Amino acid sequence: MLYFLFLYQIESGELLYEKEFQTDIDSHMDLFGSFFSALKLFVSKMVNDGVKDLQTIGLGKLMASVIRILEANIDLVIIAEKDDKKEIQKLSSKLKSIVLNYKEIFLASAVKAEDFEKFDKEINNIILSHRKILDPNVLIEKQKDFLKSIWDQRGKISDQLREERKDLENERTIIINKLLTENNVLEKLTLCKLILEISDKLEDEQFFLEYQKKAKIIAKEINDQKIRLKYYLTRAKESLKVALETFGEMTLREGDFKEVYSNLYSFSSKLKNFASVEVYEKYYHLASKLINRKEISSEEFSLVVYEINYMDENIESYFEPLP
Numbered sequence: 001m002l003y004f005l006f007l008y009q010i011e012s013g014e015l016l017y018e019k020e021f022q023t024d025i026d027s028h029m030d031l032f033g034s035f036f037s038a039l040k041l042f043v044s045k046m047v048n049d050g051v052k053d054l055q056t057i058g059l060g061k062l063m064a065s066v067i068r069i070l071e072a073n074i075d076l077v078i079i080a081e082k083d084d085k086k087e088i089q090k091l092s093s094k095l096k097s098i099v100l101n102y103k104e105i106f107l108a109s110a111v112k113a114e115d116f117e118k119f120d121k122e123i124n125n126i127i128l129s130h131r132k133i134l135d136p137n138v139l140i141e142k143q144k145d146f147l148k149s150i151w152d153q154r155g156k157i158s159d160q161l162r163e164e165r166k167d168l169e170n171e172r173t174i175i176i177n178k179l180l181t182e183n184n185v186l187e188k189l190t191l192c193k194l195i196l197e198i199s200d201k202l203e204d205e206q207f208f209l210e211y212q213k214k215a216k217i218i219a220k221e222i223n224d225q226k227i228r229l230k231y232y233l234t235r236a237k238e239s240l241k242v243a244l245e246t247f248g249e250m251t252l253r254e255g256d257f258k259e260v261y262s263n264l265y266s267f268s269s270k271l272k273n274f275a276s277v278e279v280y281e282k283y284y285h286l287a288s289k290l291i292n293r294k295e296i297s298s299e300e301f302s303l304v305v306y307e308i309n310y311m312d313e314n315i316e317s318y319f320e321p322l323p
Contacts, residue, residue: 072103236263
């Protein structure tokens with residue numbers, strides 16, 4: 001016996017379409033209302049909470065079959081009797097095909113009434129072709145048994161959700177502790193975003209607002225430091241060019257590289273907040289060799305000058321680890 005069909009939007013959990021298939025329900029709605037309300041609430045909660053790897057769940061003598069249709073951003077939910085499981089499985093694939101044929105009406109911001117009428121008509125035609133699951137029955141007599149099953153299942157799901165919430169809170173605590181000791185501003189921003197995602201799932205407004213503010217501050221800091229990095233890199237390359245053009249009769253090692261050193265050292269210091277240890281230490285050591293050039297060979301010093309001269313002007317390229 002087929003009783004209900006629901007379509008929910010995956011992301012929001014919003015109920016987009018519902019259909020009942022037993023005439024007894026309408027005629028006895030005053031008696032049946034509590035069960036129907038509980039059923040809709042249960043299915044909505046089940047889908048909205050994103051219970052994973054769920055295809056069929058028992059509701060006493062009923063079952064709820066959930067088919068996720070990612071292409072249309074739809075969860076298709078069928079409520080039927082367990083005895084009709086095989087017939088419902090056959091029907092599910094056909095219903096899924098119809099949903100996919102009309103996926104535009106579910107993905108669109110505005111739904112045209114005529115499109116929905118065509119969709120509803122096709123649903124009816126498919127259901128009528130499976131008359132074995134439309135035989136008359138008195139659902140009213142079973143509602144107490146079904147209602148008890150629904151609340152039992154909701155209790156199980158609530159226990160699972162409590163565990164998931166606890167896991168999320170523990171995960172957030174670990175990330176917060178990591179954020180307190182992190183110096184890399186790019187990583188700090190990533191951690192803040194993770195905290196925001198978890199706080200959103202937990203519906204924790206206080207944490208969300210607090211770390212949203214922190215994320216904005218870090219994003220501004222990143223932008224400011226990128227500007228400084230670009231400035232010091234440009235100055236280092238320009239001062240190197242001047243040094244190479246003006247050393248005259250002096251050898252390369254006798255040239256004046258103090259300004260090159262100062263800007264390259266500042267560049268490496270700022271880079272420490274963005275890049276791995278290997279990356280920023282590379283440029284710190286290049287700067288040091290400019291000052292301590294008497295301690296290295298002429299060939300090595302020439303390589304130092306060459307590396308500085310051909311440093312990548314794209315700041316973002318220094319944020320990746322060395323190959």
